[in-house]
Amino acid sequence: MNHKHHARGAALLAAGALALTACSAPASGGGEDxxxxxxxxxxxxxTDLVDTVFQDYKAEFEKKYPEVTVNFEAMTDYEGEIAVRMNTKDYGDVLLIPNSVKPDQFATFFEPLGSVDEMAEEYRLVDEKAYDGQVYGVSITVNTQGLVYNKKVWEEAGITDLPTTPDEFLDDLRAIDEQTEAIPYYTNYADGWPLSQWDGNRGAMGDPAYQNTHVAHSDTPWAEDEWHGISDGLLFDVVAEGLTEQDPTTTNWEESKTLLGTGEVATMLLGSWAITQMQQAAEDAGGSAEDIGYMPFPYQVDGTFHAQIAGDYKNAINVNSDNKAAARAWIDWFAQESGYAYDEGGISPLVDGPQPETLGDFEEAGVEYVEMEPATAGEESLEADVVEASEIDLYGQIYRQELVDVARGAADGDKESFFADLNTRWAEARASIAE
Structure with missing residues (x-):
C-alpha cells in the first residue's frame, strides 16, 4: 500500500471494529522515566518503502539514539489490519492514527503529545487529531488536493487553459476523448480507496469554516450548490458520459501510475502525495517526469482557485507502549529530520518547514491554500457521528462505488434519485443525533 490518504479527524464505518474496552492503563517501561x-x-x-528508504531512517535514528533499536511493520490494508490489532494492546509503539478512531476515543488508544497551543508552535494542523485541547498525532506529511494529469495528453487535445468550472472540466475530458487515444479519467474503482480522495477537496469552496457551517449542519449536502453535490456530481457526470475506463471493476492502482505516466490515462483526482509516484512511473516507463502536472479542482471563488491543505496520516504513540520516550523521539525525528515530507513532494508538517518543488503548478495557477478550521467546541465528533448513524462512508469508497455503478448503468437509479437518497439518510441521521 504505497498510497497515503489524507486523514481528517473523522470516523469511517469501520469504527465498530474498535472496542473501547480493548486498552487498559498504560504499561510501565522504558518510556516512563x-x-x-x-x-x-x-x-x-x-509497504513500498519499508525495506529501502525506511532502513535509511532506521540507521540515522539509531545513530542519534544508540540505545534504541527500531523495527518496522508494514501493513498492506492498513485501516483493516490495524483496526483488528487495536482490539488488543499489541499495536506497536508508534502507529498511524486510523480514520476509524473517533476523536472522543483518542485517549483510549493513544498517548497525548501536548496541548494544541504548545504543539501548534512547531507543527501544522495539530488540531486534526486533537480532542479536549490535547494533541494525539503529528502528520507524516501535509498534502494539498487536486488532480494529477498528463500534460502532453491535455496539450494534444488542444487544451491551453486550466478548467475553472465542472462544466469546463467535462468539456476538456470530452476533447481528450475525441482528440487523443487516452482514457480521459481513471476512477481506480477496483482498489476503491482512490474514490475517497474526492472528499478531501472541500477547501475548493474557499471557506475555512465550511465543514463547521455546512455538511453536518445541512440536511442536503448533495444539493447542487453544496460541496458534495458539486464534487460527487462531477464524478457522476464523468462516468455517465463514458469518459472513464471501460470496465471500472478491472482497474489496478499500481498499473494506473504507469498508464498516467505514459499518457494512456489523462487524469486522476488524487492528493498531492501522488505527484512524485506518477513522475517516477513516467520515468520508469521511458517517459519524463515533466509530463506530469497537477491542477486544482475545477472550481473558483471570485476568480481564484482554492485548495485544501490537510495532514496525512498522523504518527501517534500506543498508550500501552513500554517505550514512550523513544516513541516520542521517533515522531519528532521523523517530522524534523527524516526529510520524508519533502522527498515525497509533500508540504512539511513543520510550521517553518521547506516547501516542495512539486507544487510549482499550483503557484503558477495562483492557488490559495485553505486550512480548514477545527470543529467548534462540543462538536468535535458531530460529523463523524452523523456519518456513522447515516451509514454513508463520507470519507471512504463504498457509496462512491455505488455512485459509479449507478452512473454507468450497472445499478438502478439516476443522479437525482441517488443524491436524494443520500440527503434523506443524512437528514434522518442528523435528526436522530439531535434527539
Missing part, C-alpha cells in the same frame, strides 16, 4: 531506549516497533502503511 524519560529514557530514550528500548526496542521500538513502528507500524507503517508504506
Amino acid at each position: 524519560g529514557e530514550i531506549a528500548g526496542e521500538l516497533t513502528v507500524i507503517t502503511q508504506r
Whole structure:
C-alpha cells in the first residue's frame, strides 16, 4: 500500500471494529522515566518503502539514539489490519492514527503529545487529531488536493487553459476523448480507496469554516450548490458520459501510475502525495517526469482557485507502549529530520518547514491554500457521528462505488434519485443525533 490518504479527524464505518474496552492503563517501561531506549516497533502503511528508504531512517535514528533499536511493520490494508490489532494492546509503539478512531476515543488508544497551543508552535494542523485541547498525532506529511494529469495528453487535445468550472472540466475530458487515444479519467474503482480522495477537496469552496457551517449542519449536502453535490456530481457526470475506463471493476492502482505516466490515462483526482509516484512511473516507463502536472479542482471563488491543505496520516504513540520516550523521539525525528515530507513532494508538517518543488503548478495557477478550521467546541465528533448513524462512508469508497455503478448503468437509479437518497439518510441521521 504505497498510497497515503489524507486523514481528517473523522470516523469511517469501520469504527465498530474498535472496542473501547480493548486498552487498559498504560504499561510501565522504558518510556516512563524519560529514557530514550528500548526496542521500538513502528507500524507503517508504506509497504513500498519499508525495506529501502525506511532502513535509511532506521540507521540515522539509531545513530542519534544508540540505545534504541527500531523495527518496522508494514501493513498492506492498513485501516483493516490495524483496526483488528487495536482490539488488543499489541499495536506497536508508534502507529498511524486510523480514520476509524473517533476523536472522543483518542485517549483510549493513544498517548497525548501536548496541548494544541504548545504543539501548534512547531507543527501544522495539530488540531486534526486533537480532542479536549490535547494533541494525539503529528502528520507524516501535509498534502494539498487536486488532480494529477498528463500534460502532453491535455496539450494534444488542444487544451491551453486550466478548467475553472465542472462544466469546463467535462468539456476538456470530452476533447481528450475525441482528440487523443487516452482514457480521459481513471476512477481506480477496483482498489476503491482512490474514490475517497474526492472528499478531501472541500477547501475548493474557499471557506475555512465550511465543514463547521455546512455538511453536518445541512440536511442536503448533495444539493447542487453544496460541496458534495458539486464534487460527487462531477464524478457522476464523468462516468455517465463514458469518459472513464471501460470496465471500472478491472482497474489496478499500481498499473494506473504507469498508464498516467505514459499518457494512456489523462487524469486522476488524487492528493498531492501522488505527484512524485506518477513522475517516477513516467520515468520508469521511458517517459519524463515533466509530463506530469497537477491542477486544482475545477472550481473558483471570485476568480481564484482554492485548495485544501490537510495532514496525512498522523504518527501517534500506543498508550500501552513500554517505550514512550523513544516513541516520542521517533515522531519528532521523523517530522524534523527524516526529510520524508519533502522527498515525497509533500508540504512539511513543520510550521517553518521547506516547501516542495512539486507544487510549482499550483503557484503558477495562483492557488490559495485553505486550512480548514477545527470543529467548534462540543462538536468535535458531530460529523463523524452523523456519518456513522447515516451509514454513508463520507470519507471512504463504498457509496462512491455505488455512485459509479449507478452512473454507468450497472445499478438502478439516476443522479437525482441517488443524491436524494443520500440527503434523506443524512437528514434522518442528523435528526436522530439531535434527539
